[in-house]
């Protein structure tokens with residue numbers, strides 16, 4: 234497998250159905266790392282809004298008409314204590330299984346970060362499960378470093 238013929242473009246309304254399916258693939262990929270995720274009816278994103286929101290960019294990587302990668306960045310207000318007023322928040326990072334390990338996520342990240350930079354954003358954040366080794370590896374290769382650690386307590390088990 235290689236990335237010949239790759240087109241990276243902004244997602245449009247015609248991509249809605251494919252994106253809803255790919256959202257489920259992201260959820261399935263994360264299921265092993267988050268046991269309380271609902272078996273059915275789990276949704277992460279408001280995809281219609283992601284497509285139309287002017288303060289965000291949702292892109293797809295397409296090879297020969299098939300969507301093989303997704304990614305999204307939104308410009309958000311930062312906490313008042315921080316030097317930067319805004320930051321880019323990245324989500325919906327997905328690469329089709331047969332195209333993994335080829336640096337496709339890097340192409341997606343580069344596009345989204347460049348788009349943010351053009352809007353004056355210098356700081357970017359994303360959430361990843363610590364045990365999602367290929368995701369953590371992909372983000373570290375791009376330059377991301379671990380920061381906040383989410384801790385949780387479950388009183389039922």
Ligand SMILES: CC(C)(COP(=O)(O)OP(=O)(O)OC[C@H]1O[C@@H](n2cnc3c(N)ncnc32)[C@H](O)[C@@H]1OP(=O)(O)O)[C@@H](O)C(=O)NCCC(=O)NCCS
Pocket residue numbers: 258259262263326327328329330332333334335336337338339360361362365366367368369370371374
């Ligand atoms: C996370 C993800 C987007 C990374 O995309 P990618 O284009 O494969 O990223 P990279 O090519 O930079 O590879 C990252 C790492 O994945 C691992 N990897 C390599 N080949 C792989 C393969 N065939 N299958 C799975 N993982 C592989 C390697 O550790 C690689 O690092 P290395 O190149 O230094 O060995 C992709 O794995 C994915 O879609 N996973 C499922 C959804 C998900 O977990 N999204 C992240 C939510 S935070």
